[in-house]
Amino acid sequence: MSWNKPLPHATPISAPYWEGLKAHEVRLQQCEDHGHWLFFPRSHCPTCGSRRLAWRQVSGLGTLYTFTVARVPTLPEFSDEMPQLLAVVELDEGVHINTTLVGVDPAQLAVGMRLRPVFDERPGVATLLRYTPVDSAHPDVMTDATADVQAPAAEPAPQAVASKRQIGHKDLEALRGLVSEQYSGWSNAVQVTQDMINQFAALSGDDYWIHTDPERAKRDGPFGGTIAHGALVQVLASRLAMPMDFEVVGFGNIVNYGSDRLRFPSPVPAGCRIHGRYRIKSVEAVKSGTQLTMEINIHVVGQDRPSVINDLVMLYM
Template structure:
């Protein structure tokens, strides 16, 4: 399991909190002098200035104090998690914790609702604290292995639920023209564009510009705050995405990808994000050498409405 998002950097003061999350326990400090509960972790009690602080395990439960729905990524790495449900939870001990809601839909969120902790193990190096509604069926722990299995299940579901394909002979020009539509297909399978995939493409293509291959420099100097995939790479990865096509062209001797009428790299694909695609038949015409079909294929980062790659692919059936 890869993780392309920022991770916490525990300090000697905060380490017990992060260690507790790894053990699926919420631990917060309590002053032994005045019994004041403390969060975020500190060296002295903000109420009485005592240094006699102890770590206590608590339920982590509380109520939703406030929330917002972020439809623009807070950082480029969160492009594939849109919309983000950012929240502040008031623990039963009276403390406020910044977090992210999972396992709930926007319409189900209400200020004051009871919430419980969810331990997100996907980063592997650390466990993150999320929250969900008390009555949600969201598992208490989000395991990296379970997330990988869920991704595989999503891809299998796309393939299994694909409708039976209508077979159309390439000489039946009227039937082919009936496929032209402004409506896009359902989503394809998904593919994770990891830094390793980007590095391998850079080595193969010779395009090793730092914005693609140097995460540290891209984070410090780049306009996107992280490395991004080459536009050409994302275009090539269309071949890795299984589109749920409703038709199959038959009766041809040769099929040639003739080129593209339009190829645009509209938005970046940050490393570590998943992509999927959808398509539509934009045009069909009889040409001297056969039948030419133009397929508009739009590749999106999962969770993003705006496409990353727009490719009007021209296919020639001869």
């Protein structure tokens, strides 16, 4: 998985802290004159003013001081990690560290619960510090191959597939019975990578920098990084297995007749996952057969607002 989220930049003062995380150690500064523990990294002790500071390894254990469950992404890049569990941890040495929690159900969070450190290596160029309950089964180190038990689960193993209800393409009464204001359940999720975006840009000729230049998009763009083409996200609907419990049968041919409406209300940042759902919007008899309009909504996982709204018109002949 390509990392699409902001990363820290070490300074000469903070470098030992980040080097410690890469070694899977939590390191804090301690005042050598009076023993005060410090965090964040500084050039002098804020309690006594001493500049005699030493870096020392600590256990990293602590308690949950406070937390919030963010259900709106703090940045677009975090749309695929909803909800974000933002927390302040009070280490046993008394300092407070801002972090995110992993491997825990938000409903189980409680101020004062004991936490242990988790070293997140997924960014590659830096290791980040997360926290999880001390009795959690979450691994101590997160990698691309390590599933976060708080993250959306991998697609379940196939179960016995129930028979789909078959409806003849000329059975207008039965087809109109599918029309609903309610959306289906969610499809599988697909990750939209930068490589995928680059390939689409090369194929379509739309290589505008907001799609293909991560550095410029981060510096000058309105979304903090590159985003997928709306047309690409629309096309990826074919990779989303919508949970349909019916099948239209008896036709000789089916034609994708186009779209009555196609909108791209919100961006899909590179690296995010998308999934979709649908509803049958209308069914009508036309001269050449039966026309069915299906509204498909594609969302970034965790986002309430869709990234694509497509009223897809299909003609059964």
